[in-house]
Amino acid sequence: MHSVNKSASNREVLESSIASATQGLLGFQQPDGHWVFELEADCTIPAEYILLRHHLAEPVDAALEAKIGNYLRRVQGAHGGWPLVHDGAFDMSASVKAYFALKMIGDSVDAPHMVRAREAIRSRGGAINSNVFTRFTLAMYGVVTWRAVPVLPIEIMLLPFWSPFHLNKISYWARTTIVPLMVLAALKPLARNPKGVGIDELFLQDPRSIGMTAKAPHQSMGWFVLFRALDKILRAVEPLFPKSLRKRAIDAALAFTEERLNGEDGMGAIYPPMANIVMMYDALGKDENFPPRAITRRGIDKLLVIKDEEAYCQPCVSPVWDTTLTAHALLEAGGPQAVAATKQGLDWLIPKQVLDVKGDWAAKRPETRPGGWAFQYNNAHYPDLDDTAVVVMSMDRMRREHGTAGYDAAIDRGREWIEGMQSDDGGWAAFDVNNLEYYLNNIPFSDHGALLDPPTEDVTARCVSMLAQLGQTQANNKAVAAGIAYLRKTQHPEGSWYGRWGMNFVYGTWSVLCSLNMAGVDHKDPMIRKAADWLVSIQNKDGGWGEDAVSYRLDYKGWEAAPSTASQTAWALLALMAAGEVDHPSVARGVEYLIATQNQKGLWDEQRYTATGFPRVFYLRYHGYPKFFPLWALARYRNLRNTNSRVVGVGM
Numbered sequence: 001m002h003s004v005n006k007s008a009s010n011r012e013v014l015e016s017s018i019a020s021a022t023q024g025l026l027g028f029q030q031p032d033g034h035w036v037f038e039l040e041a042d043c044t045i046p047a048e049y050i051l052l053r054h055h056l057a058e059p060v061d062a063a064l065e066a067k068i069g070n071y072l073r074r075v076q077g078a079h080g081g082w083p084l085v086h087d088g089a090f091d092m093s094a095s096v097k098a099y100f101a102l103k104m105i106g107d108s109v110d111a112p113h114m115v116r117a118r119e120a121i122r123s124r125g126g127a128i129n130s131n132v133f134t135r136f137t138l139a140m141y142g143v144v145t146w147r148a149v150p151v152l153p154i155e156i157m158l159l160p161f162w163s164p165f166h167l168n169k170i171s172y173w174a175r176t177t178i179v180p181l182m183v184l185a186a187l188k189p190l191a192r193n194p195k196g197v198g199i200d201e202l203f204l205q206d207p208r209s210i211g212m213t214a215k216a217p218h219q220s221m222g223w224f225v226l227f228r229a230l231d232k233i234l235r236a237v238e239p240l241f242p243k244s245l246r247k248r249a250i251d252a253a254l255a256f257t258e259e260r261l262n263g264e265d266g267m268g269a270i271y272p273p274m275a276n277i278v279m280m281y282d283a284l285g286k287d288e289n290f291p292p293r294a295i296t297r298r299g300i301d302k303l304l305v306i307k308d309e310e311a312y313c314q315p316c317v318s319p320v321w322d323t324t325l326t327a328h329a330l331l332e333a334g335g336p337q338a339v340a341a342t343k344q345g346l347d348w349l350i351p352k353q354v355l356d357v358k359g360d361w362a363a364k365r366p367e368t369r370p371g372g373w374a375f376q377y378n379n380a381h382y383p384d385l386d387d388t389a390v391v392v393m394s395m396d397r398m399r400r401e402h403g404t405a406g407y408d409a410a411i412d413r414g415r416e417w418i419e420g421m422q423s424d425d426g427g428w429a430a431f432d433v434n435n436l437e438y439y440l441n442n443i444p445f446s447d448h449g450a451l452l453d454p455p456t457e458d459v460t461a462r463c464v465s466m467l468a469q470l471g472q473t474q475a476n477n478k479a480v481a482a483g484i485a486y487l488r489k490t491q492h493p494e495g496s497w498y499g500r501w502g503m504n505f506v507y508g509t510w511s512v513l514c515s516l517n518m519a520g521v522d523h524k525d526p527m528i529r530k531a532a533d534w535l536v537s538i539q540n541k542d543g544g545w546g547e548d549a550v551s552y553r554l555d556y557k558g559w560e561a562a563p564s565t566a567s568q569t570a571w572a573l574l575a576l577m578a579a580g581e582v583d584h585p586s587v588a589r590g591v592e593y594l595i596a597t598q599n600q601k602g603l604w605d606e607q608r609y610t611a612t613g614f615p616r617v618f619y620l621r622y623h624g625y626p627k628f629f630p631l632w633a634l635a636r637y638r639n640l641r642n643t644n645s646r647v648v649g650v651g652m
Contacts, residue, residue: 371416
């Protein structure tokens with residue numbers, strides 16, 4: 001730890017901190033120039049990985065299972081179950097899957113940690129309270145019957161676009177997950193489960209007597225009753241569907257899948273559809289050597305993080321996101337070594353731009369040319385706007401500040417795609433356009449409430465930032481004007497903005513203040529003043545900022561304090577500086593907090609989760625966030641203090 005005896009504005013201490021953080025970050029660069037850090041979720045993905053292997057009766061890898069078991073035991077909560085975030089509340093589905101996986105690995109049901117888990121689950125009503133995705137796993141293991149899951153008729157594949165439910169009316173992550181899952185629901189395979197492991201002891205009733213899930217808290221009673229009635233009708237008539245129709249629908253699902261298989265990166269490049277695809281091909285009688293199954297299965301193993309004592313499975317990987325954010329931090333830090341490394345990273349990104357594939361997004365924007373970047377190494381059907389905007393800004397900054405050539409064409413195509421992907425309400429979503437069919441979150445399958453990809457404040461802010469950094473203004477660009485109008489109407493009364501992909505109001509407020517500053521909104525504008533005042537008001541006593549996953553709960557009434565983290569402190573500092581507050585005492589205190597908590601390697605330790613997969617359901621811990629965001633904030637503070645303007649001149 002650094003010892004801070006004087007003000008953090010002491011230039012020598014600050015320079016030393018920045019230099020140390022820069023060297024630490026440079027040490028993670030891959031040989032080909034990019035950066036990729038671990039991306040950790042909760043226990044469910046590693047637990048599902050264990051259950052997938054036993055579903056398929058793959059040979060037992062005792063060493064790997066032992067390491068995953070160590071991981072699962074370590075992240076068990078003090079309450080006896082498993083949380084969705086570090087030090088978080090009990091979550092039923094995570095707990096059921098973790099218990100099932102540990103029992104499958106061979107942990108005795110009488111072991112103290114298993115007894116505690118079982119008691120925690122049963123004391124909260126038992127495994128009947130598991131979510132829909134967990135119930136599908138349990139149905140395939142024969143723990144519950146198929147009556148316990150919603151009907152997902154594979155014939156959905158044949159519905160026209162104008163029908164109330166269509167694949168292009170749900171989000172990319174739901175679309176890629178549901179297609180192979182519908183085949184599984186049609187075929188109703190039974191997991192091989194060579195050990196014959198079950199978890200009846202987690203239920204307070206005969207699990208085979210269980211019916212459908214209850215209404216989820218986010219669901220409206222009227223819509224839910226309607227969809228529940230429809231589910232009952234479908235359950236009765238589904239066996240009567242003609243076999244020829246079912247075959248056509250399964251063929252359509254296979255065609256959809258095979259067009260998007262994406263090599264070892266997998267369909268959608270995320271774990272759930274990849275696992276479902278492997279089980280789907282197994283259920284269709286394709287053995288482990290069938291190329292689409294074998295390639296996808298190899299892709300799943302590429303998501304494993306295997307260490308000396310522990311192992312876990314990532315939900316996906318984040319190399320494009322990690323590389324472009326690292327580039328921003330290093331450009332802020334400056335110096336020949338940092339700039340040279342940044343150029344290597346940005347050059348690695350150029351061929352990752354998707355220029356030749358019109359992905360699923362084109363269903364609603366057929367006239368728009370592709371030009372985005374995906375989050376992962378390869379995911380051409382599903383580029384995202386957040387990554388694209390951040391990549392374009394990093395490349396533009398490189399050419400602007402260092403005269404580096406070779407980025408113009410990539411920047412122009414990225415900008416063109418983003419302008420073409422604006423939704424009608426002025427906002428931007430992560431992957432799709434006008435994905436506003438909110439009634440679909442009331443179907444029984446959507447108990448997670450994450451079926452859609454509507455526009456959000458953080459992604460909208462990023463797109464406005466990008467356009468503004470490229471010289472567009474409210475006066476000369478309708479997209480910028482509409483985006484700022486969207487942000488103005490989505491500000492919360494206390495001054496914050498929601499953060500969909502980062503936790504939560506600190507992240508959203510940082511994103512928006514950067515965009516408003518870049519777009520030329522006056523720092524005296526009440527919108528900016530309220531936001532800055534709110535950030536100052538929520539600073540912790542230690543000088544840092546922190547926010548917890550509870551901020552996403554449906555009955556959230558206002559700010560609740562949480563322990564400080566390095567990444568969230570950095571966001572708050574970058575936000576305040578974008579609002580013109582570099583000389584505010586809160587900023588100096590935040591800088592002191594970062595310097596005081598820097599470790600011996602020049603980086604920061606952060607166990608808490610500060611990012612979001614799906615609010616209330618699935619959270620993320622980016623291991624890169626405490627490595628590049630604090631450096632970015634410290635370097636920005638130094639740079640602004642060294643100039644007379646005190647104005648941030650870039651979009652992030």
